[in-house]
Amino acid sequence: MTSAHTPESLGSGSGSADIDTRSPNGSAGVGIRVTNLSKTFASQAGKVTALANLDLEIEASEIVALLGPSGCGKTTTLRCIAGLETPDSGAVEILGRQVVNTAEGVAVAPEKRDLGMVFQSYALWPHMTVFANVAYPLRRRKVDKAEIGDRVHDILTMVGCGQFVDRYPGQLSGGQQQRIALARALVGNPSVILFDEPLSNLDAKLREQMRFELLELHERFRFAAVYVTHDQVEAMTVAHRIAVMRIGRIVQLGAAREVYDRPTDRGVADFMGAATFIPGTVRSADGERVLVDTALGEMRALAVDSAATTAGDEVEICARPEQVRLRATSDDTAPAAGYHWVEGQLQHSSFQGGQMVRLVAVNGVTIRVDTSSGMSDSEEARFTSGAIMLGLPMDSLYVYS
Numbered sequence: 001m002t003s004a005h006t007p008e009s010l011g012s013g014s015g016s017a018d019i020d021t022r023s024p025n026g027s028a029g030v031g032i033r034v035t036n037l038s039k040t041f042a043s044q045a046g047k048v049t050a051l052a053n054l055d056l057e058i059e060a061s062e063i064v065a066l067l068g069p070s071g072c073g074k075t076t077t078l079r080c081i082a083g084l085e086t087p088d089s090g091a092v093e094i095l096g097r098q099v100v101n102t103a104e105g106v107a108v109a110p111e112k113r114d115l116g117m118v119f120q121s122y123a124l125w126p127h128m129t130v131f132a133n134v135a136y137p138l139r140r141r142k143v144d145k146a147e148i149g150d151r152v153h154d155i156l157t158m159v160g161c162g163q164f165v166d167r168y169p170g171q172l173s174g175g176q177q178q179r180i181a182l183a184r185a186l187v188g189n190p191s192v193i194l195f196d197e198p199l200s201n202l203d204a205k206l207r208e209q210m211r212f213e214l215l216e217l218h219e220r221f222r223f224a225a226v227y228v229t230h231d232q233v234e235a236m237t238v239a240h241r242i243a244v245m246r247i248g249r250i251v252q253l254g255a256a257r258e259v260y261d262r263p264t265d266r267g268v269a270d271f272m273g274a275a276t277f278i279p280g281t282v283r284s285a286d287g288e289r290v291l292v293d294t295a296l297g298e299m300r301a302l303a304v305d306s307a308a309t310t311a312g313d314e315v316e317i318c319a320r321p322e323q324v325r326l327r328a329t330s331d332d333t334a335p336a337a338g339y340h341w342v343e344g345q346l347q348h349s350s351f352q353g354g355q356m357v358r359l360v361a362v363n364g365v366t367i368r369v370d371t372s373s374g375m376s377d378s379e380e381a382r383f384t385s386g387a388i389m390l391g392l393p394m395d396s397l398y399v400y401s
């Protein structure tokens, strides 16, 4: 099977404080364009805002993950793109074709939107065999019977489930059902696939394997995708860009590394991985460079929004655990430059397989430090109890208000 559209090179997007929700390659290769989408629901407690003027552009053959806390509007976004929900206002285009536009009264039926969907609950029909489940989208489109047979066979082989054609979903494991659901979404070779937490029912190991399998399938089919997940590692693995949502809006959009290394607000910093926040007061600000008085002493850090950061501001400095360095108090070599070196007391350390996680108290602030667990025993022995030196990297400490 070949794809109808060509692969595009994928850029990293913008991700500045002023969120640029356009696709990195401009309008020529736009797979999905969501414009000004709003949706409220009526509930007993009053109106619930699910989406608030959401904009998003996804390139043809790009995967964008929607990441955010429960209730922030991820599923509602997918349902509006799919046509399972009607937005209060806004528009959605798929490969340049408008599928919904509330101002112009456009609303294309879900089955005519050229998209596949994969949900958390697999949503396979229990009374149909694997073959019939996967053939379903092609039957609806009245594809020739012989061709249906070939395509279903091909796609099932590709997802490693060729031997299950005659089984019913109830006779398959969770991972096998998940692959069948993927096959069903892919069989019609849609330009767009919507994933709503598709792997969350699987155990950790299988989930990780399926993420990579999904990327292989994407290499082959080059669909554009919106991939909803709660799991930031999953988002970083499968997506070209990550959109972090909060209360019906996208608050940051960018490549994984960009969103992780340079979150534009405290909420994103906290959501994207482990972080220690050190409270303090801005002493002086010179462009991006700021000096902050903290319980650890005066610290140099960087302002995310330099225009809005001034002396006297109460702020928090964000430190990522894997960027903090360790040093024995007995070490008499010169400490590395570019770090704030402070002395603390080791409170806890925990071996977590690939990494060691340590909590170190410094003047009443608990700082998390992650190191690879691959240190030698003698090296490790220097950091097992008592006083310990921590190095906080000045060039990657960001300040949030």
Ligand SMILES: Nc1ncnc2c1ncn2[C@@H]1O[C@H](COP(=O)(O)OP(=O)(O)OP(=O)(O)O)[C@@H](O)[C@H]1O
Residues within 6 Å of the ligand: 041, 042, 043, 048, 049, 050, 068, 069, 070, 071, 072, 073, 074, 075, 076, 077, 230
């Ligand atoms: N049919 C509905 N009726 C009333 N409120 C709804 C309906 N569907 C969604 N909501 C509300 O809209 C908001 C967004 O819901 P949505 O399902 O999009 O969240 P989500 O980001 O997918 O969350 P989760 O991660 O828990 O799946 C929530 O506050 C939810 O309660």
Ligand SMILES: [Mg+2]
Residues within 6 Å of the ligand: 074, 075, 076
């Ligand atoms: Mg949801």
